Amino acid sequence: xxxxxxxxxxxxxxxxxxxxxxxxxxxxxxxxxxxxxxxxxxxxxxxxxxxxxxxxxxxxxxxxxxxxxxxxxxxxxxxxxxxxxxxxxxxxxxxxxxxxxxxxxxxxxxxxxxxxxxxxxxxxxxxxxxxxxxxxxxxxxxxxxxxxxxxxxxxxxxxxxxxxxxxxxxxxxxxxxxxxxxxxxxxxxxxxxxxxxxxxxxxxxxxxxxxxxxxxxxxxxxxxxxxxxxxxxxxxxxxxxxxxxxxxxxxxxxxxxxxxxxxxxxxxxxxxxxxxxxxxxxxxxx
Amino acid sequence: xxxxxxxxxxxxxxxxxxxxxxxxxxxxxxxxxxxxxxxxxxxxxxxxxxxxxxxxxxxxxxxxxxxxxxxxxxxxxxxxxxxxxxxxxxxxxxxxxxxxxxxxxxxxxxxxxxxxxxxxxxxxxxxxxxxxxxxxxxxxxxxxxxxxxxxxxxxxxxxxxxxxxxxxxxxxxxxxxxxxxxxxxxxxxxxxxxxxxxxxxxxxxxxxxxxxxxxxxxxxxxxxxxxxxxxxxxxxxxxxxxxxxxxxxxxxxxxxxxxxxxxxxxxxxxxxxxxxxxxxxxxxxxxxxxxxxxxxxxxxxxxxxxxxxxxxxxxxxxxxxxxxxxxxxxxxxxxxxxxxxxxxxxxxxxxxxxxxxxxxxxxxxxxxxxxxxxxxxxxxxxxx
Numbered sequence: 001x002x003x004x005x006x007x008x009x010x011x012x013x014x015x016x017x018x019x020x021x022x023x024x025x026x027x028x029x030x031x032x033x034x035x036x037x038x039x040x041x042x043x044x045x046x047x048x049x050x051x052x053x054x055x056x057x058x059x060x061x062x063x064x065x066x067x068x069x070x071x072x073x074x075x076x077x078x079x080x081x082x083x084x085x086x087x088x089x090x091x092x093x094x095x096x097x098x099x100x101x102x103x104x105x106x107x108x109x110x111x112x113x114x115x116x117x118x119x120x121x122x123x124x125x126x127x128x129x130x131x132x133x134x135x136x137x138x139x140x141x142x143x144x145x146x147x148x149x150x151x152x153x154x155x156x157x158x159x160x161x162x163x164x165x166x167x168x169x170x171x172x173x174x175x176x177x178x179x180x181x182x183x184x185x186x187x188x189x190x191x192x193x194x195x196x197x198x199x200x201x202x203x204x205x206x207x208x209x210x211x212x213x214x215x216x217x218x219x220x221x222x223x224x225x226x227x228x229x230x231x232x233x234x235x236x237x238x239x240x241x242x243x244x245x246x247x248x249x250x251x252x253x254x255x256x257x258x259x260x261x262x263x264x265x266x267x268x269x270x271x272x273x274x275x276x277x278x279x280x281x282x283x284x285x286x
Numbered sequence: 287x288x289x290x291x292x293x294x295x296x297x298x299x300x301x302x303x304x305x306x307x308x309x310x311x312x313x314x315x316x317x318x319x320x321x322x323x324x325x326x327x328x329x330x331x332x333x334x335x336x337x338x339x340x341x342x343x344x345x346x347x348x349x350x351x352x353x354x355x356x357x358x359x360x361x362x363x364x365x366x367x368x369x370x371x372x373x374x375x376x377x378x379x380x381x382x383x384x385x386x387x388x389x390x391x392x393x394x395x396x397x398x399x400x401x402x403x404x405x406x407x408x409x410x411x412x413x414x415x416x417x418x419x420x421x422x423x424x425x426x427x428x429x430x431x432x433x434x435x436x437x438x439x440x441x442x443x444x445x446x447x448x449x450x451x452x453x454x455x456x457x458x459x460x461x462x463x464x465x466x467x468x469x470x471x472x473x474x475x476x477x478x479x480x481x482x483x484x485x486x487x488x489x490x491x492x493x494x495x496x497x498x499x500x501x502x503x504x505x506x507x508x509x510x511x512x513x514x515x516x517x518x519x520x521x522x523x524x525x526x527x528x529x530x531x532x533x534x535x536x537x538x539x540x541x542x543x544x545x546x547x548x549x550x551x552x553x554x555x556x557x558x559x560x561x562x563x564x565x566x567x568x569x570x571x572x573x574x575x576x577x578x579x580x581x582x583x584x585x586x587x588x589x590x591x592x593x594x595x596x597x598x599x600x601x602x603x604x605x606x607x608x609x610x611x612x613x614x615x616x617x618x619x620x621x622x623x624x625x626x627x628x629x630x631x632x633x634x635x636x637x638x639x640x641x642x643x644x645x646x647x648x649x650x651x652x653x654x655x656x657x658x659x660x661x662x663x664x665x666x667x668x669x670x
Contacts, residue, residue: 075503101504102397103474107434109402142635155550157602161655164602164633181549183399210550213399236554240569248342248394248417248479277561278554279656 001201002130002175003150003192004092004119005068009134012066012090013038014057014073014081017048021072024096024138025049028070031141033134036064057081057088068092070127070136078123079104083111086118093186094136095122105184112186120186126156126178139163139176147172149285150196150229152189153208154181154215158236162208162278169282174202183212189219197227204285205229207267211237214257217266224270232284233267234275235260292476292499294340298380299515300498303473304480307465310492314382323363324356326381333381335362339374342497345414347371352384373522385494390482391452392416392427393463394497397476404470406430406438406463408450412482426450437467458491473511474504524568524591531583533570540565542662543588543597545581547572555600558655564663567594578614585618589626596627596666600655601634608632608640616647627665631658 011028015021016038026049029035037052037060044055054060057069069085071078071094078097085093100123112118121128127137131144138156143164149171153159159178166173177192179185189207196202205227209216216235223231238260264274273284295303301311315326316338327333337349344350349371353359359381369376392412398405409427411419420427428450432438438446443460452459462483469475477499484494505512528535534549538556542564546552552571559566568588572580581599588594601611611632619628631652632640641651650665652658 076506099503101474101501101507102476103404103434103470103501103504106397106403110434140635153550155548157546157548158550158554161551161602161633183397184402208550210553215399218400234554236550236557239557239560239566240553248420248481277558277656279654 001199002133003195003199003202004121004175004177005128005130005134005136007032007034007133009068009092010034010036010064010066011068011070011134011136012036012054012057012060012064014069014071014085016040016051016053016072017043018072020096022049024070024072027138027141028135031132031135033136036066057084057090061088061090066090068136069094071095071097071123073097075099075101079108082108082120082123086112086115086120091117091119092136093118093120094125094127095120095186096125096127096137097122098124100124100182102182102184105182109184119191121177122180122182122186124182125180126159128175128177130175131173137178139178143167144176145172147174148201148203149173150199150202150205151176151208152192152196152205153178154189154210155208155236156181158208158278162206162234162281165278165282166206166285171204171282171285174199181210185215189215190222193219193222196229203229205231206281206285207231207233207272209233209235209263211235211240211260211263212258214262216263217257220263220266220270220272223267223272230285231272232275232281233264233272234278234281235263238264293502293505293512293515295498295500295515296338296340296380297336297496298338298378300478300496301493303469303498304466304493304496307468307472309462309465309480310490311496312383312385312492312494314380316378317363317381318367318378320360320363320367323353323379323381324360327353327356327359330381330383332384333359334384335359335366336380336382337366337369337371337376338378338380339371339376341372341374344371349376353381385484385492386487387482387484387494388487388489389485390494391459391485392419392479392481393459393466393483394479394481395467395470395475395477398431401431403431404434406432406446406467408446408452408459408463410451416481432467434470437471438464455485455491462491469498473508474501475499476501524587527590528570528587531587533572533580533584533587535571535584535587536569537591538566538568539593540567541593541595541666543567543570543591543594545570545572545584545588545597545599545601547601547603551600551602555598555655555659558659559598559663562656562659562663564659564666567591578610578617581611581614582618582621585622585624589622589624594626596629596662598658598662599628599630600658601630601632603632603634603637607635608637609643612640612643616643616649619647619649627662629658629662629665631655
């Protein structure tokens with residue numbers, strides 16, 4: 001078992017003919033992900049990596065019954081690609097693209113409210129992987145292994161590092177979700193924790209947060225209400241200097257939340273073990 | 287993954303932008319020298335001489351002085367230009383006609399990360415202590431989340447103005463807020479603040495100060511803005527050089543240079559160095575891939591800083607091959623004739639081969655990140 005992504009997920013890759021799209025679609029196929037097609041406007045009708053290419057998501061969904069999508073298109077086109085996927089019934093949308101303007105994402109978020117079945121992961125994220133089964137995104141499968149640990153993270157390489165350490169000590173993962181590092185995101189820590197909570201195959205959980213925003217605090221609050229998962233949290237950036245702030249607007253709305261201290265305290269208060277370094281995570285999880 | 291950066295405009299630049307959106311600003315002149323400040327005062331009469339730095343708190347730091355005569359303006363500029371305010375050397379001053387203030391209002395917007403939306407804020411209690419106001423009486427700041435596709439509607443703005451207790455100024459205020467909001471769709475602004483928004487004794491509504499941050503991720507839509515203001519900002523020389531080389535880099539004040547791939551990994555490396563008793567000289571995220579050319583650029587920028595006594599590189603390669611990263615690193619070090627201690631923590635695909643290559647070339651490979659952090663702290667301490 002897993003969350004969000006399993007053997008039945010039918011995946012398309014938006015931007016499949018591009019350099020990144022091609023490379024990662026191949027990696028996805030290599031581990032057995034059911035990649036049923038891809039899109040690239042103007043290249044519909046052709047075949048790429050052994051799967052059909054469509055002009056639009058609408059065509060792809062009609063022809064393949066796709067229900068999940070990985071987006072590998074440049075920032076000027078990615079917001080539209082996310083909305084196109086949602087409007088055409090894709091329920092798991094994973095946007096890897098980094099560098100999307102915040103105002104575009106704010107519009108996308110408002111648009112997605114009209115499609116409550118669509119779940120967005122990212123943007124600016126490594127995607128998700130259910131080890132041994134399927135992945136959408138760029139998480140290297142060779143560092144993962146199947147097992148009972150759920151892993152959710154805002155960072156890319158730090159996720160790989162922790163996944164790798166877990167695998168090396170025989171603690172496999174149910175699903176690894178990189179929710180992304182942008183201020184305006186799809187699924188939050190809290191959303192993903194909720195999903196893991198409902199997944200019988202997940203018994204342990206690692207949450208890798210970082211300074212900024214208060215998504216970690218919200219997830220901690222949820223875990224504090226009672227959880228069946230043995231959880232360890234790690235927050236990076238405890239020594240990062242405060243941003244050189246210009247105005248007060250940020251402080252007015254966020255107050256003291258967002259610091260590593262506030263996040264760690266929130267997890268401790270919820271009864272969650274907090275690792276001071278990534279090396280400690282495995283030990284605390286046992 | 288890159289961290290989101292914003293281009294922070296200086297006050298006079300932000301005011302230029304506000305003025306272009308139709309918001310009234312006081313008459314003012316940029317002065318690069320004390321003579322220019324004196325000339326501005328001759329032309330404008332009594333002025334406030336204000337340090338231009340992309341950081342708040344300059345008033346309390348002595349960066350704003352009132353001048354009644356050209357001689358006073360000259361003296362003020364002499365004192366302020368070149369002054370250090372929170373790590374920024376003041377490049378120029380802005381000389382602005384003093385306003386006859388009747389009342390001060392706070393107006394601003396920013397991105398509310400929790401709500402994943404823009405928030406507009408208006409308060410009758412503008413001025414220096416708005417953060418205190420936010421803490422003590424948050425209800426005195428009226429808030430609005432405009433629909434991002436259509437912007438704020440007239441009635442929403444009217445409500446905002448009345449909720450903030452500024453009903454008698456409904457007309458001029460809704461007009462100013464509408465104009466300010468245009469900075470979102472037209473400029474990709476992520477934060478803007480007019481504090482104080484001044485109501486003068488004549489009843490005019492004028493921007494007394496201005497802060498504006500635009501999203502660097504949207505720079506491709508606003509080439510003009512970047513060209514006009516991007517290079518004027520004189521910050522830390524290493525940050526400027528890093529930006530020119532396309533690196534995500536933040537200067538810190540320690541002695542150990544840090545390179546990592548990925549913002550999270552990089553930040554956790556800073557944490558480890560601090561835990562081991564050292565201090566990071568910078569944050570430098572070279573992103574995924576760790577290509578040889580990028581590694582060389584990162585080393586070059588870090589080596590510009592004479593305070594740096596050693597470098598710690600923490601790379602986790604997933605798909606990136608460890609042997610290739612190692613080869614690129616050795617090449618970069620030789621190209622730059624780097625002498626300082628270098629400790630590298632390399633992990634991921636083909637990490638053993640990568641470590642072997644490093645060792646053969648006299649670079650210390652750390653078995654794990656914590657050990658690597660301790661090693662570089664020790665090496666830099668011995669040399670001190």
